[in-house]
Amino acid sequence: MSSTHCDDIELLTIACDPEGFFVCVLTIIGLIAVAGMMAGLTMGLLSLDQLNLQILQTSGADDEKVQAERLLPIVKKHHLLLVSLLLFNAAANEALPVFLSRVVTEAQAVMISVTCVLFFGEIIPSAIFTGKQQLAIAAALVPFVKLLMLLAFPIAFPIAKLLDRWLGEDHDFSRYKRKELKALVALHHKQSQKKWLRQSTRDLGTTALTPLLEDKPSSYGSARRPPPPRLTLRSFSSSEDQDDKMPLETTPTDAAAAPVVVPMYSPPPRPEYAAATPLYSMTGNYLHNDEVAIIHGAMDMSTKTVQMIMTPFDKVFMLDVEEKLCDTVMVRILASGYSRIPVYKGHRTNVVGLLLVKRLIVLNPAEEKPLKDLILRRPIVISPEHSCYSILNLFQEGRSHFALVTPQKEVVAACWRGNADIDPSKVQILGIVTIEDVLEELIMEEIVDESDSPHAADTYMDTVRLRGLQRATTKLKGLLTKVRQLPEFLSAESGCGDLVTVACDPHGFYMALAVSVGLVVVAGIMAGLTMGLLSLDQLNLEILQTTGSATEQTYARRLLPVVRQHHLLLVTLLFFNSIANEALPVFLARIVPEAYAVVISVSCVLFFGEIIPAAIFTGKAQLPIAAALVPVVRVLTFVAFPLAWPVAKALDCVLGDDHDVSRYFDNVTV
Structure with a gap:
């Protein structure tokens, strides 16, 4: 060009x-x-x-x-x-x-x-x-x-x-x-829950798996008819030793060898989502059900006070220090299902200590030994406003796994130091808390309260x-x-x-x-x-x-x-x-x-x-x-x-x- x-x-x-x-x-x-x-x-x-x-x-x-x-x-x-x-x-x-x-x-x-x-x-x-x-x-x-x-x-x-x-x-x-983090965990769990259609680690029977696979509702535990009742010691808390819960056979208590009818303790129902926990150790990128429950419980616990999880004092099984450990009393103790029992003197507010039921194994009921001759442990005393984590930290110190809840904890401690009786006009015991109560809050399903919003x-x-x-x-x-x-x-x-x-x-x-x-x-x-x-x-x-x-x-x-x-x-x-x-x-x-x-x-x-x-x-x-x-x-x-x-x-x-x-x-x- x-x-x-x-x-x-x-x-x-x-x-x-x-x-x-x-x-x-x-x-x-x-x-x-x-x-x-x-x-x-x-x-x-x-x-x-x-x-x-x-x-x-x-x-x-x-x-x-x-x-x-x-x-x-x-x-x-x-x-x-x-x-x-x-x-x-x-x-x-x-x-x-x-x-x-x-x-x-x-x-x-x-x-x-x-x-x-x-x-x-x-x-x-x-x-x-x-x-x-x-x-x-x-x-x-x-x-x-x-x-x-x-x-x-x-x-x-x-x-x-x-x-x-x-x-x-x-x-x-x-x-x-906390609230949004719990929802985040729940959303992750929602995506993976179908992957965990296996029996809970606590349910070793194969029958209980059937309702899960069939998408039918099932309660926690085996689907078979439960075995005949046997006496179980239920701790108020997780004890310091491994033998706090032990099955006992029903035994005759009088000359006629009449069997003593002992009510069996039934554990509280497990959350619905806990039934699909894998039986064996699992690896992977998804959360299974027990993990979700524990995460929710752990985040809820910091918002809860001791008063919110305690057992009311009027519902607590107690023994008088003057009672003798005869056959009848021993059967009452075992029938209660508790491994720690508070002992009082005169009136229920005047708590003098705790009876560890496992120590009764060395006693002969025929001797009818008085309770006051046994060594009783002092429980922890805590205010009702304390958080669940604070009482858990106290339990971890190993002094005791049982606590009295009262606003007048200083008065109670002073009475114990001076070996004086607790005056019910000056002290009000609201209830008791055990390490088991705290752990149940940790593993249970979410409980929403006003302080969590x-x-x-x-x-x-x-x-x-x-x-x-x-x-x-x-x-x-x-x-x-x-x-x-x-x-x-x-x-x-x-x-x-x-x-x-x-x-x-x-x-x-x-x-x-x-x-x-x-x-x-x-x-x-x-x-x-x-x-x-x-x-x-x-x-x-x-x-x-x-x-x-x-x-x-x-x-x-x-x-x-x-x-x-x-x-x-x-x-x-x-x-x-x-x-x-x-x-x-x-x-x-x-x-x-x-x-x-x-x-x-x-x-x-x-x-x-x-x-x-x-x-x-x-x-x-x-x-x-x-x-x-x-x-x-x-x-x-x-x-x-x-x-x-x-x-x-x-x-x-x-x-x-x-x-x-x-x-x-x-x-x-x-």
Whole structure:
């Protein structure tokens, strides 16, 4: 082709300038790759949960520990990371139309830039960087991210500090409260309970397994008819020795050898879910039933006082110190089923000690030895306001596994030190507590009380509140085009024929201005919805649906169906966001010179279409805002369905549609 003909062509071609053409094409491909990398990093890094990273750092696999250690330092610098990635993303997106316009016409440049940025710079990178390999990909790119943060530091640092001051720099992970942690354990158990259709460790019979396999209700224990009653010593507590509970045969007590009818002690019913505990030691990543019960019981115990679990004093079996250990008394003692029995003198309040029933094995009932001649142990005395864990710690000291509950514990202790009688007018014994009572609270099913319920207003802030400005998703799109040299924009004539002004066309000017403002608002809402909805954790939503306040449960029920359609939601919101961002410079260019239109559109999209929506939609009011806009999201999904659904299905096929709640393994649940 002649040089004269090449001079008439404004675009780069292979024939006229092959070197320049291929350099420009390679630059375009590089810019698309950079834009996609920045979009993916923004979504992948800012959606990482610091709590999950710390859990992995402590108890994950070896490679997960290394990855979490790499990621935590940069994820904690939330605003600096956000601004750095957005700056490079904006630079790549803005430079793309400039280089495209050198090899294709402006209209073609617009179409190519919009398509490439939408698919290869937004949807696909966001899906990849938040997929199953999110942690590994993010950790591998940590050195690259640190380099970007260093290069952008002079510009990004002041903006990040401004955001810290305005929006707060508290983007630390939220801790689950006791109530939410219990719900978390229950959700894990719900997923794995069908795997544990085996008999409880306490039920060695095979018959009891049948109702479980048939999905029929069964009570705790063997399904066969129980064996004939035999006398069992039931400790008020777990004793210091292993022989506190021992079966005894019924024996004759008089000359006629009449059998003594001794009532058998029946243990309290086990929780319903304890029947499916595996018989032998099990390994795996799921929680089985007894683990769930013990975790719930352990978390409940710190909220319970001794008074809440004690046995009322008027129901306690006691003996008078003056009684003689004859056949009748011995039978009463054995029939009570207790291994520790409080002994009183004169009246029940005047407790002088405890009788350890196992010591009776060396006594001959025919001797009728008085109780006062035996060595009696002093019980622990504790106030009713003490927590269950405090009394458990006292029991662990080994002094005694039996405690009297009284508000006047100092008076009782003083009477014992001085060998004086306890005056019932000065001391009120409310009940007794044993180590067995505490352990039963530890392994029983959840008991909810008023002290275990946090204030409803704080529930969302501590559970689903996803650390302020923490998930930025969509990045600046290729802002369209008609991008020329800045000096050409600044020197352009701007008469009535070129721009719509108030003087020339006030109606057209205000219409274009209103549309521009509307597009900024739409772009901000789309960006905010993308960050707000896609950053919602389904596991936290399920927890709120179970244990939240009535309002929070309504929000969670409304949001869960939308959030579960991950790829369809992502493609829909990015589609409308891209349209708003690409249309904004077109309308701005009608009322201001193109150079100003580019600067204004970049500034508006960066701050009002990205940063501020991220702060609002992922802030403290994230849940109510997202729930309120669910109808809008459904309408958007319906409108974009013909285009969004095929793309979403393609992403499901390529990347997988498993965006369900993440379940912790048993070594990282608590």
